[in-house]
Structures are given as C-alpha cells and as structure tokens.
Amino acid sequence: MTQPLIDSSDIAEIVRDGLGVAVSEAVELTGGGFAAVWRAALTDGRDVVVKVGPPQSARLLTYEAGMLPAEVEYYAMVRDLAPVPTVLAHSDNWIISTLLPGRPLTDGDSPSARQQLGAAVARVHGVTGPRFGYxxxxxxxxxxxxxxxxxxxxxxxxxxxxxxxxxxxDGLVTRHHRLLASVTRPALLHFDLWDGNVLVGADGSLSGLVDGERYLYGDPLVDFVSPALFQRITPAHPFAAGYGVTSFTAEEEVRLALYRVYLYVLMLAEQPSRGMPLSGGRHDHVTGLLTAELAAL
Known part of the structure; x- marks a missing residue:
C-alpha cells in the first residue's frame, strides 16, 4: 500500500526531470515492500535505478517520515566505506542512482560476501552521529x-x-536500562542488512549495499540482527567473523535480544501499511519469535 502505482512513462518523466536524458527501457524490480524501484536503460548508454517513495496519501509508520532523503544522506556518508550506489539526482520523493552489479543474497548464499559485508559495516560504524536514534x-x-x-x-x-x-x-527498557546505558557512542547504523539488500558479484564477493533509508545512530549490535534474520547470530556467522567479533558477552547477548524484539515489533506494526493480514504464516511466525525473545529476556 505504500508503493505508488507508476508505469514506465512515469519513470521516463522522472529521469527526464532529474538527468535530462531519455529512457529506452524501464523494468520494475521486485523484492522491496516500501517504495517502487525500477531499472531504467538510458539513451546515453547508462543503466540506472529509480526509486519512488510512497504517495502523499499513504499512511506510514512514524519513523518512516522522510525516508528517501535519509537514503541520500546515508549514501553520502558511507560512499568511501562501503560499496553503495552513487546518487545522480533526487527529490523529496524519488532517487536516481547508479546501478550496482551483482545479484541479491536472496538468490544464492555467499559466505565470502557476508564476511566482506561485516568488514564494511565495521568501517561504517566508525562514523559517529550527533545524537542517538533517528x-x-x-x-x-x-x-x-x-x-x-x-x-x-x-x-x-x-x-x-x-x-x-x-x-x-511494558517495563522492557526500564529493566535493561543499565545494559543499554553502556552504549555511549552513537554509531552510524544501516539497520536493514537483510539478504535482499546485499549484492553479490559473479565471483561471490560483495558488490553492493543498498536501501540505506532506515539508518539511525546507536549501538553497533543493532546491525547484527538483520544479517541473520529470524535467527540468533553467533560469532561463527560470516558477518560476525568479517566484523572481527570472536565472542559475545552475556550482556551483549541481552542487547542483541532487545534489538531482535525491536525488529519483530517493527515487522508486525508495518503489516497493515504493506497490505498484509494480521493473521497467517508471516504474522504468526514473527509473533512466535517475538514471544520467544521476550520469554528469554
């Protein structure tokens, strides 16, 4: 429901406005659930990605306000630290960026790419923000x-x-205030490092990291949740190994559980805006995982 209903003529108009170039072919890409994403071949020989945000009439979650401008900001901050697209033109509701090579991890695993992603994210975490949160x-x-x-x-x-x-x-944050307070530096976080946002080259290496619009500042451990989506990450995971993690302390394990709780709450809260039912396989699976994490905490 947040994805705008657009066609190839809309993409051509956006590219013409943003780059002053005509489009020879435009194909919608699949995999995301928030914005509409298209691949466009330009008459000057370039291939670009056009991302169009929700229509003004769409109801969003509170934290989703201004998501596309945030993505532009994220790419600018990490361009020398991780393989991200270059933004060629943008407005408040669309982005035109370079097309990165490769396929998403959802199309086939690559431990090497996961390890290189961990190393890249470790570099990104060296960026310190002005405050905690969004x-x-x-x-x-x-x-x-x-x-x-x-x-x-x-x-x-x-x-x-x-x-x-x-x-x-109720009381979840209060009970774990001391552990959360041990985080004193607001590191730059991607937060959405699931397999669909990680691109892999033909040789199995990391070729791209996309969808940085959900970035925030906080505990680096937040970024250890989505690379092992629906699981509890261990130091043996390639992402953790690439990051340089050899073990998690008991207190770090608790913080990881808190961040899994946050992600599962988010995934449940966003269902109506994505046109998903409040019952069924996905809902029940995420609810079960959330309940298990709360019980463990």
Missing part, C-alpha cells in the same frame, strides 16, 4: 536508553493505531 523529528534521545525507548514506544503507538496486537512490552 534523524529529523523522528524518535531519538540524548542517550541510547532514552532513544531506544522512544523508538519502541513509537512503534507500539503505531501498532495501536493500526490495530496490530502485540505481546506485553
């Missing part, structure tokens, strides 16, 4: 516990508005 008017805080609390509270409020049932979460 940018702009979105959930944030002066320290990590307050920012994480604001982020979780925002998702719970969104879920309530949409009528999405969640298990009890």
């Amino acid at each position: 940018t702009g008017d979105r959930p944030a805080g002066a320290d990590w516990p307050s920012a994480f609390d604001a982020m979780l509270t925002s998702l719970r409020s969104d879920a309530a508005v949409w009528g999405v049932p969640l298990p009890p979460l």
Whole structure:
C-alpha cells in the first residue's frame, strides 16, 4: 500500500526531470515492500535505478517520515566505506542512482560476501552521529536508553493505531536500562542488512549495499540482527567473523535480544501499511519469535 502505482512513462518523466536524458527501457524490480524501484536503460548508454517513495496519501509508520532523503544522506556518508550506489539526482520523493552489479543474497548464499559485508559495516560504524536514534523529528534521545525507548514506544503507538496486537512490552527498557546505558557512542547504523539488500558479484564477493533509508545512530549490535534474520547470530556467522567479533558477552547477548524484539515489533506494526493480514504464516511466525525473545529476556 505504500508503493505508488507508476508505469514506465512515469519513470521516463522522472529521469527526464532529474538527468535530462531519455529512457529506452524501464523494468520494475521486485523484492522491496516500501517504495517502487525500477531499472531504467538510458539513451546515453547508462543503466540506472529509480526509486519512488510512497504517495502523499499513504499512511506510514512514524519513523518512516522522510525516508528517501535519509537514503541520500546515508549514501553520502558511507560512499568511501562501503560499496553503495552513487546518487545522480533526487527529490523529496524519488532517487536516481547508479546501478550496482551483482545479484541479491536472496538468490544464492555467499559466505565470502557476508564476511566482506561485516568488514564494511565495521568501517561504517566508525562514523559517529550527533545524537542517538533517528534523524529529523523522528524518535531519538540524548542517550541510547532514552532513544531506544522512544523508538519502541513509537512503534507500539503505531501498532495501536493500526490495530496490530502485540505481546506485553511494558517495563522492557526500564529493566535493561543499565545494559543499554553502556552504549555511549552513537554509531552510524544501516539497520536493514537483510539478504535482499546485499549484492553479490559473479565471483561471490560483495558488490553492493543498498536501501540505506532506515539508518539511525546507536549501538553497533543493532546491525547484527538483520544479517541473520529470524535467527540468533553467533560469532561463527560470516558477518560476525568479517566484523572481527570472536565472542559475545552475556550482556551483549541481552542487547542483541532487545534489538531482535525491536525488529519483530517493527515487522508486525508495518503489516497493515504493506497490505498484509494480521493473521497467517508471516504474522504468526514473527509473533512466535517475538514471544520467544521476550520469554528469554
């Protein structure tokens, strides 16, 4: 429901406005659920990616405000640290960027690419933000516990508005305040490192990292959740090995569990805006994982 209904003529108009070049062919890409993403071949020989954000009428989660401008910001910050697209032109609601080579990890595993992703993300985490949490008017805080609390509270409020049932979460941040407070530097986080956003070259190496619009600042461990989506990551995971992790302390394991909780709450809260039912396989699976993490905590 957040994806705009557009066609190849719309893509041609965007490219003409942004680059002053005509489009010879445009094909919609699949895999994402937020924006519309197209691959366009230009008459000057270039291939580009055109990403178009939700229509103004779309209802979004609170943290999703201004997502496409945020993606432009992320690529600018990490262009020398990770293989990300180059933004060629943009507006508040669309981005034209270079087309990176390769296929997503969803089309076939590559431990080498996962390890190189871990090394790249470690470099990105060296960037320190001005505050914890999201940018702009979105959930944030002066320290990590307050920012994480604001982020979780925002998702719970969104879920309530949409009528999405969640298990009890009261007091979760308060009970683990001390562990969250041990994070004192707001590292730059991608947050959406699932396999569909990681590109792999023909030789199995990392060729690209895309969809940086959900970036925020906080605990580096947040970025250890989505590379092992629906699992509990271990130091043996190629991403962790590439990052340089040899073990997780007991306190780090608790923080990882908190961040899995956050991701699962987000995945449940976003279902209505993505046109997904509040029952069925995906909903029940994520609810089961969330319940298990809360029980373990």
